[in-house]
Amino acid sequence: MTATIEELPAASSPRRGITLRPAVREALWGFVFIGPWIIGLLLFTAGPMIASFVMSLTNFDLLHPDSTRFIGIENYTRMASDPTIAASLLATIKFALIAIPVTMGASLGFAMLLNHPRLAFKGPLRALVYMPVMIPLVASTLVWIGFLNTETGWLNQILGALGLPQPDWINSETWIYPALSMIGLWAIGNFMIINIAGLQSVPTELYEAARMDGAGAWTSFRRITIPLMSPVLLYNFVIILIGTFQYFTQAYTLTNGKGDPNNATLFVNLVLYREGFVFNHMGYAAAIAWLLFVIVLVLTLVLFGFARKRVYYAGGER
Amino acid sequence: MTAVARTQGRSITDRSPVARSYRRFLARSSILMFTLILVGAYLLPLLYMVTTAFQQPGQSTTPGAPVWPAIPQTATYQGQPYPVYSVPMPDGSTRSLILIEPGRESSVFIDPADASQTPIEWQGRWRTLEQAWTFAPEIDNFTVAWNTLNFPRVLRNTFLIALLSTIGAVLSSVLVGYGFARFRFPGKNALFVILIATIILPFQVTLLPQYVMFTWLGWNGTWLPLIVPHCFANAYNVFLLRQYFLTIPRELDEAAMIDGAGPFRILRSVIVPQSIAAITAVSLFHFFFAWNDFFVPLLYLASKPELQPVSIAIQQYNALYATQPTLIQASALMTMVVPIVVFLLAQRAFMRGVVVTGVDK
Numbered sequence: 048m049t050a051t052i053e054e055l056p057a058a059s060s061p062r063r064g065i066t067l068r069p070a071v072r073e074a075l076w077g078f079v080f081i082g083p084w085i086i087g088l089l090l091f092t093a094g095p096m097i098a099s100f101v102m103s104l105t106n107f108d109l110l111h112p113d114s115t116r117f118i119g120i121e122n123y124t125r126m127a128s129d130p131t132i133a134a135s136l137l138a139t140i141k142f143a144l145i146a147i148p149v150t151m152g153a154s155l156g157f158a159m160l161l162n163h164p165r166l167a168f169k170g171p172l173r174a175l176v177y178m179p180v181m182i183p184l185v186a187s188t189l190v191w192i193g194f195l196n197t198e199t200g201w202l203n204q205i206l207g208a209l210g211l212p213q214p215d216w217i218n219s220e221t222w223i224y225p226a227l228s229m230i231g232l233w234a235i236g237n238f239m240i241i242n243i244a245g246l247q248s249v250p251t252e253l254y255e256a257a258r259m260d261g262a263g264a265w266t267s268f269r270r271i272t273i274p275l276m277s278p279v280l281l282y283n284f285v286i287i288l289i290g291t292f293q294y295f296t297q298a299y300t301l302t303n304g305k306g307d308p309n310n311a312t313l314f315v316n317l318v319l320y321r322e323g324f325v326f327n328h329m330g331y332a333a334a335i336a337w338l339l340f341v342i343v344l345v346l347t348l349v350l351f352g353f354a355r356k357r358v359y360y361a362g363g364e365r
Numbered sequence: 366m367t368a369v370a371r372t373q374g375r376s377i378t379d380r381s382p383v384a385r386s387y388r389r390f391l392a393r394s395s396i397l398m399f400t401l402i403l404v405g406a407y408l409l410p411l412l413y414m415v416t417t418a419f420q421q422p423g424q425s426t427t428p429g430a431p432v433w434p435a436i437p438q439t440a441t442y443q444g445q446p447y448p449v450y451s452v453p454m455p456d457g458s459t460r461s462l463i464l465i466e467p468g469r470e471s472s473v474f475i476d477p478a479d480a481s482q483t484p485i486e487w488q489g490r491w492r493t494l495e496q497a498w499t500f501a502p503e504i505d506n507f508t509v510a511w512n513t514l515n516f517p518r519v520l521r522n523t524f525l526i527a528l529l530s531t532i533g534a535v536l537s538s539v540l541v542g543y544g545f546a547r548f549r550f551p552g553k554n555a556l557f558v559i560l561i562a563t564i565i566l567p568f569q570v571t572l573l574p575q576y577v578m579f580t581w582l583g584w585n586g587t588w589l590p591l592i593v594p595h596c597f598a599n600a601y602n603v604f605l606l607r608q609y610f611l612t613i614p615r616e617l618d619e620a621a622m623i624d625g626a627g628p629f630r631i632l633r634s635v636i637v638p639q640s641i642a643a644i645t646a647v648s649l650f651h652f653f654f655a656w657n658d659f660f661v662p663l664l665y666l667a668s669k670p671e672l673q674p675v676s677i678a679i680q681q682y683n684a685l686y687a688t689q690p691t692l693i694q695a696s697a698l699m700t701m702v703v704p705i706v707v708f709l710l711a712q713r714a715f716m717r718g719v720v721v722t723g724v725d726k
Contacts, residue, residue: 073548076628080544083537084560087597091575092563098574109577160400165393174712175404179411181704183657185676186697187410189683193417193690194410199425201413201432232407240719285565293567296659303684319569324664329573336569343567 103333110327122334132335134310135318142314143291146228150287151280154235158242159272177240179233188300191230192217217301220311227312230297234290238283245279246272277358285347292343295320315339417694419502425690435498440477449477449497452487467491506695513686514678514696515670520703523674526591526662527655533596534651535644541598542606543632547618564600568660576664588672590665591658595651602647605718609643610636646718649711653704675700 067075078085103122107115126132160166161173179187194200195216203213216226249272257267273280298312304321306313315335323332417425419434438449440463447463452474454460462485466473472491473484510516545557579590613636621631637644659676666673673681679696686692708715 070549074550077544077548077550077553080540080548080628081556082540082544083596084541084598084603085556087537087594088559088563091594091597092566092571095571095574095578096566098577099570099572102573109580157403160396160403163396165389165396166400167393167397172400172404173716174709176407177712177716178705178708179408181653181657181708182701183659183676183679183704185659185680185683186700189679189693189697190410190414193694194413196690199690201409237719240716244720289565289567293569299659299663300680300683303680316569323573324576329577333573336567336573339567340570343565347565 099333099336102330103337105330106328107330107333108327109329115330118330122331123338125331126334126338131310131313131318132315132338135313135315138311139292139294139314142224142227142294143288145224146231146291147284147287149228150231150235150238151284153232154238154283155242155276155280157235157239158246161239162243162246173240173243177236180236182233184296185300187233188230188297191226191233192301195226195229218308220309223308223311227297227301238287241279241283242276245276249275277354281350281354281358285350288346288350289343292316292339414694414698417690418506418698419504420506420691421501421503422506422689422691429496431498433500434502436501438497438499442475442482447475450474450491450494451497452494461497462487464491464494503691506691507699510682510692510696510699513692514682516699518671519673519675519678522672523656523676526588526674527652529588530592530595530655531648531652533592534599534602535648537596537598538602538606538647539632539637539644541603542610543628543636545603546607546610547615547628547636560600560603572664579665585665586669586672587665591655591661595655602651605647606640606643609640613639642714643718645711646714649707649715650718653707656704 104117104119105115106118106121157176161169161176166172182190195202197203197213197215197218200216202216206213214222216222253271253275254267257271262270293316294314295316298306298314298317299320301307302312304317304325306317316339319332319335319339322328322335416432416434421434421436424430424435438461439446440449441447442463442465447465449461450464451459452462460476462474463477464472465475465484468491470490471486471488474487475482475484545553545560575590575594576585579585582589584590584593617635617639618631621635626634656674657676658674659680662674662677663680666677670678670681679700682696683693
């Protein structure tokens with residue numbers, strides 16, 4: 048494969064008598080090298096995107112492709128009145144409202160602690176906090192299911208020993224969201240590392256100047272750390288938000304795809320999976336996928352719009 | 366804490382170098398202690414997993430059983446095994462005694478250390494006594510889970526899928542990263558923006574047509590849908606590699622060009638040898654992404670046990686054996702050994718890679 052591609056631009060080299068301007072030759076080479084990505088983009092991203100939009104306007108079903116009909120926006124109108132969709136959106140939002148602040152806060156907190164100038168063994172400690180990212184999600188969820196078990200799990204035994212209430216983490220419609228947020232703590236590694244790099248880029252002179260001016264730790268945090276970290280925090284926020292709307296593996300492992308307790312973990316992506324691959328309503332599932340896409344896109348755009356006003360970029364406007 | 370306050374109180378010694386270094390030591394050790402406790406709590410579920418994986422089946426639901434893997438202690442009396450209890454004695458001490466004759470209001474015990482084996486009559490209800498436990502890790506949990514899950518097959522599948530998709534992903538990403546780092550072509554900036562934008566594109570939007578396409582190609586139930594789409598580069602890898610390639614001085618390329626090297630030759634003998642660190646990071650990231658992936662294998666391999674990777678296998682195992690936490694935790698432990706060991710050996714490369722993709726964007 049390498050050899051054949053190498054021949055192509057060489058054929059237009061001066062040796063064969065055809066002279067190409069260097070700029071044209073360079074551009075050709077550029078396209079040769081990014082070629083694999085362009086092909087992948089067309090085959091696995093752009094093409095399927097268009098196809099899924101068309102699919103969302105039909106009643107397509109993989110088992111009976113012959114009876115496919117164009118049904119216009121029927122899938123979308125059906126979605127608007129589908130109680131499962133409404134419930135799954137509500138579940139996703141409830142989860143997001145707890146999980147996102149917890150993840151953002153924990154990853155910033157750990158970053159500040161593990162970047163503290165007086166802390167010894169920073170490297171090994173950072174590696175330990177990062178480590179759970181490497182654990183297969185199914186395995187880490189199984190560990191947490193055991194850890195959070197009402198009777199035999201350690202968390203409730205510890206809470207009981209401290210005389211605190213022992214919630215039924217996994218089987219309660221309310222406690223399931225804090226429980227899933229706790230499971231999500233094991234995924235903060237990447238965000239923590241990014242935050243640490245962000246903290247290290249804040250000039251220490253700023254903190255010294257603030258201290259000279261009599262600013263306390265909280266004021267320095269709010270007036271220096273947060274504004275200077277805002278691009279990094281925004282990046283983390285966007286990635287966490289997208290991850291929350293695509294939440295699947297943990298919820299699926301928890302209930303074997305059933306969405307228990309009482310559909311509290313039937314997140315949007317689980318509904319999509321069920322409609323598309325269990326019930327074979329592919330057209331409807333495609334419409335759900337587009338709903339998800341539009342939600343993520345709108346939220347991202349809103350965030351970036353907000354960022355334009357509030358996020359500080361050291362190099363000026365980006 | 367109090368020690369800090371006390372040293373601060375002594376205003377004269379306060380400024381002495383000894384007092385200062387003592388205070389610094391206190392500050393350092395207290396922040397280290399705090400961090401260790403926090404990180405310990407953060408990783409406590411792992412300790413739960415290891416402990417449970419070695420426990421006797423049913424131990425966690427047995428009243429009075431300790432947390433550590435243990436079985437009730439027994440001792441032999443006249444050739445027969447009898448349970449051992451910790452018995453509070455009238456003098457206030459507690460002794461480990463063998464219960465040979467349980468009775469309603471009083472029981473007969475034997476002291477295992479007593480050679481004459483004089484029976485001890487004890488007043489009280491033996492059911493209120495605490496049983497003595499002895500440390501006994503249960504290795505069978507691992508052998509049972511290993512055999513039921515067919516771990517050798519599952520691990521081989523996971524390894525091969527991850528390896529093949531990593532080779533495809535890294536080769537293609539190196540080419541594309543090189544293209545974006547070194548060549549000028551029309552539409553380059555727009556294409557780069559599109560590349561980065563694919564990061565926020567939810568995979569669900571392309572999922573269903575891809576599934577239909579792969580099913581029509583007859584790839585459903587094979588490894589191909591898990592490998593082929595990765596052979597066309599992805600945004601994270603390309604971005605990381607491009608950033609790295611940009612730091613390699615162009616003079617090196619130009620020197621090679623004067624020696625008659627073409628772009629492929631330059632990539633092979635200049636760029637790649639200079640970027641082994643970045644290529645290692647990308648390879649490790651992708652390898653473990655593929656190792657841990659769940660959704661795509663679930664779609665294409667749910668009904669093909671002989672081709673499944675470990676994440677699907679243990680999920681299905683859990684669905685069947687959820688009532689046996691010892692087996693589940695043993696299987697979870699076996700699943701995470703490889704990624705954790707590799708990570709701890711190569712953690713520098715990992716974390717540097719995260720910083721490049723996350724911060725430079």
